[in-house]
Amino acid sequence: MTMNLTQQIITIAMVVLGTMLTRFLPFIVFPSGKPTPNYVQYLGKVLPSAVIGLLVVYCFKDVSLLSGSHGIPEFIAVAIVALLHF
Numbered sequence: 001m002t003m004n005l006t007q008q009i010i011t012i013a014m015v016v017l018g019t020m021l022t023r024f025l026p027f028i029v030f031p032s033g034k035p036t037p038n039y040v041q042y043l044g045k046v047l048p049s050a051v052i053g054l055l056v057v058y059c060f061k062d063v064s065l066l067s068g069s070h071g072i073p074e075f076i077a078v079a080i081v082a083l084l085h086f
Contacts, residue, residue, distance in 0.1 A: 003011065030036055056078070063071040 030040065059078075060071070060074060063074050065071050
């Protein structure tokens with residue numbers, strides 16, 4: 001299935017619009033002269049740790065401790081990443 005020229009232009013325009021909206025909207029909603037709302041500051045403190053926790057859980061969801069290498073390569077990789085981070 002192929003798109004004709006009009007569909008391609010509309011698709012590219014929507015992608016550009018979506019990208020510009022997500023890039024510029026925070027600066028429009030939260031201008032530099034106004035203080036940032038408390039809930040946005042709270043989310044800025046909490047969400048990075050929550051996302052990392054979610055990624056760790058996602059990475060280990062298919063690790064089987066009862067078969068194969070017992071998850072040893074995955075745990076070694078986590079230890080190396082943690083060491084490099086600190």
